Amino acid sequence: xxxxxxxQPGMFVQEKEAVTLDCTYDTSDQSYGLxxxxxxxxxxxxxxxxxxxxxxxxxxxxxxxxxxxKARKSANLVISASQLGDSAMYFCAMREGPRGSAxxxxxxxxxxxxxxx
Amino acid sequence: GAVVSQHPSRVICKSGTSVKIECRSLDxxxxxxxxYRQFPKQSLMLMATSNEGSKATYEQGVEKDxxxxxxxxxxxxxxxxxxxxxxxxSFYICSASSRTWGHxxxxxxxxxxxxxx
Numbered sequence: 301x302x303x304x305x306x307x308q309p310g311m312f313v314q315e316k317e318a319v320t321l322d323c324t325y326d327t328s329d330q331s332y333g334l335x336x337x338x339x340x341x342x343x344x345x346x347x348x349x350x351x352x353x354x355x356x357x358x359x360x361x362x363x364x365x366x367x368x369x370k371a372r373k374s375a376n377l378v379i380s381a382s383q384l385g386d387s388a389m390y391f392c393a394m395r396e397g398p399r400g401s402a403x404x405x406x407x408x409x410x411x412x413x414x415x416x417x
Numbered sequence: 418g419a420v421v422s423q424h425p426s427r428v429i430c431k432s433g434t435s436v437k438i439e440c441r442s443l444d445x446x447x448x449x450x451x452x453y454r455q456f457p458k459q460s461l462m463l464m465a466t467s468n469e470g471s472k473a474t475y476e477q478g479v480e481k482d483x484x485x486x487x488x489x490x491x492x493x494x495x496x497x498x499x500x501x502x503x504x505x506x507s508f509y510i511c512s513a514s515s516r517t518w519g520h521x522x523x524x525x526x527x528x529x530x531x532x533x534x
Contacts, residue, residue, distance in 0.1 A: 335523070343508055345461075345525035391460065395523075404451050405512070405523060407460045 303327065304392050304408035311413050313382045320367070321377040321411045323392030329353075331398040334375040335405060336366065340388040348390075351375060382415045389413075420444060421513050423526025430501055431534055438496045438529045440511035446491035447513035451523070452484075455508040464509075467494055501533040 305324045313319035325334065336348040351359045351366045359366040367376040379386060389412050393405040420443040430436050440450060449468050453461040465481075467473040467488035475481045483505075485497040494513075498505055510528040 337525075343510070343528040343530070345510065345512070345528075347522070347524070350522075404463045404466055405461075406463070409460045 302408075303406045304394055306392055306408035306411050308411045309409070311411055312416055313379075313413065314416050315384060316381055318378060318380045319382055319413065321379070321390050321392075321413065323375045323377065323408060325373050325375060325392075325394050327373075327394065327396050329396045331396075333395045334366070334368070335393040335395070336364070336375075336377045337391045337393060337407075338386075338388045339391060339410075345391075349377065379413075384415050384417060387413060387415045421447070421511065421524045421526040423511055423529060425529060426527060427530045427532075429532045429534065432502055433500055436498045436501055436531060438498075438509055438511075438531075440494050440496075440513065440526045442492045442513050442515075442524075445513075445515050445517060447494065448491065448516045449514045450486075450488055450494035451512045451514075452486060452494075452496050453510050453512065455510060455528075457508075461510065464496075498531065501531070503533045506531055506533045 303326050332353045334351045338346040349359050349361045349364045349366050351368045358368050363380045365378045389410045391410045392408040395403050395405050397403040422441045424439050452464045454464050455461045463476050464479045465473045465475045465486050467486050469488050469491050473486035488494040511526045512523045514523050
């Protein structure tokens, strides 16, 4: 089974509007972390936001917020007030295991976001 | 945030030659380094995990004799693609975490686009 599922290969959003990128995950661990990264065409991976499985509040970082629904095992990324520079590939990722463990990230297949002027 | 410097950003080589990719953590001690591979329009796939001073742990299906990983110091890890072939052409990217911050954060290098002729 896929550990991270991103069902939207591509998304379009009008500039200044909000957009939600979907992510569901599968793990039997009680302790895990969820990440979102942005990858522009240059290839670098830019960290956007992190949510720990025990965090009670949804994570927010500027225009990015993570809609964490633990029972549904979903961790959707919400980008508010989209900008042209937000056009990129977005990856959801999960690290299984307790905080402090040096574990790798497992990535979803990504969503290509295009912001329209 | 912390910086991981990855070089070269792009390399073109002839089939049969070896290519070395370096990842340096510039302002922190990277106790653990992860090496990923990414084919066009696809997700990042973990190749191996290396801890400073230890042998790397390779994922299933990754040839350890072909992809040599060295993590001899807390600031440098290298990936050497030996006897490269066209099918090794891919985007390679490293990420580093540190015991200093409990491995909560992962920082990525800017990636290396390898093209084997």
